[in-house]
Amino acid sequence: MKVLLTGHLGYIGVEAVPILRADGHHVVGLDTGLYNECDFAAPPDEVSMLDLRDFRDIKAEHLEGFDAVIHLAALSNDPLGDLNPGLTYDINLEGSVALAKAAKQAGVSRFLFSSSCSLYGAGSDGLLDENAAFNPVTPYGESKIRVEQTLSDLADDAFSPVYFRNATAYGVSRRLRADIVVNNLVGYAVTTGKVLLKSDGSPWRPLVHIRDIIGAMSAALTAPRDSIHDEAFNVGKNGENYRIRDVANMVAEVVPNCEVAFAEGASADIRNYRVDFTKAATKLPGFTASWTLRAGIEELYNAYTGAGLTAEEFLGPRYYRLKTVQGLIDRGALDSTLRWVS
Numbered sequence: 001m002k003v004l005l006t007g008h009l010g011y012i013g014v015e016a017v018p019i020l021r022a023d024g025h026h027v028v029g030l031d032t033g034l035y036n037e038c039d040f041a042a043p044p045d046e047v048s049m050l051d052l053r054d055f056r057d058i059k060a061e062h063l064e065g066f067d068a069v070i071h072l073a074a075l076s077n078d079p080l081g082d083l084n085p086g087l088t089y090d091i092n093l094e095g096s097v098a099l100a101k102a103a104k105q106a107g108v109s110r111f112l113f114s115s116s117c118s119l120y121g122a123g124s125d126g127l128l129d130e131n132a133a134f135n136p137v138t139p140y141g142e143s144k145i146r147v148e149q150t151l152s153d154l155a156d157d158a159f160s161p162v163y164f165r166n167a168t169a170y171g172v173s174r175r176l177r178a179d180i181v182v183n184n185l186v187g188y189a190v191t192t193g194k195v196l197l198k199s200d201g202s203p204w205r206p207l208v209h210i211r212d213i214i215g216a217m218s219a220a221l222t223a224p225r226d227s228i229h230d231e232a233f234n235v236g237k238n239g240e241n242y243r244i245r246d247v248a249n250m251v252a253e254v255v256p257n258c259e260v261a262f263a264e265g266a267s268a269d270i271r272n273y274r275v276d277f278t279k280a281a282t283k284l285p286g287f288t289a290s291w292t293l294r295a296g297i298e299e300l301y302n303a304y305t306g307a308g309l310t311a312e313e314f315l316g317p318r319y320y321r322l323k324t325v326q327g328l329i330d331r332g333a334l335d336s337t338l339r340w341v342s
Helices: 013-022 078-082 085-106 139-154 181-192 210-222 244-254 278-283 293-306 311-315 321-330
Strands: 002-006 026-030 068-071 110-116 122-128 160-166 168-170 194-199 204-209 231-235 241-243 259-267 272-275
Touching: 002 013, 013 026, 013 210, 068 085, 068 210, 085 110, 085 139, 110 139, 110 210, 139 160, 160 210, 168 181, 168 210, 168 293, 181 194, 181 204, 181 244, 181 293, 181 311, 194 244, 204 210, 204 244, 204 272, 204 293, 210 231, 231 278, 241 244, 244 259, 244 293
Parallel strands: 002 026, 002 068, 068 110, 110 160, 122 272, 160 231, 168 204, 194 259
Antiparallel strands: 204 241
């Protein structure tokens, strides 16, 4: 298939490109390049790109001839979304809906949307499947819900949206993020000797390796239409829901000579949910989640130590999305709408 991959230079996107190519797809990228100074260990693969940088500017004519869109690009987490909640809705909601409408107008048959389990927010005590009630606690989570709802309204015989409600991601990437929990805990352990908890450690989180997220999307590109049309899939693996304190203890088991510690002011986190991943495991043809948390922690430990990662590097702006974007704004490279000034 000819696939447009938005956010192809981001945390997940840079690792999706070679996997999708290996699966036989022709990948074209679209990325504004906010994180072009954020390489970890190696640069991304070269890939052809559309003749524009921001997916908010895309029109139907840009998408003619594509078979599918994989939409990863977004303000990528809750702290970054809180930078300007209105901008979160402009980019993550209005921009995503406009992209989908352009894709439908251009005759693109499949639209794979990177949603999030964060739309469950403050979940109930039980395991949440795709029919569970939404309970978002941030603009980021709310925007994901509203995009899913609008895309469902667009679905018809010629246009098949799919919603991937990804668990909290982790794993090594050439555009590393340190602002997600597993990557962060391992990084602190390696560079400071402390597994630093910023909450009381009690909340539950579903966790998933980025290569399993990519695998789910790749499977949906070639799955029979009836199995993916207007369907939501929680993306992760049963058995991979953890309390954050248990994640910290596992990190301490893998990383030598470190101890679990609490950041000053650590308190309870209202984001607390466990997720059921049975549907993706049984009803998404060609998909099997294979990574475990321990394997992911070991991968991160080996990557961090192999790269000689220091505390100064890890705690600096390069691997924290909010710090990176705020730095670009402060030096005048980005305007208040996160568009490049020149």
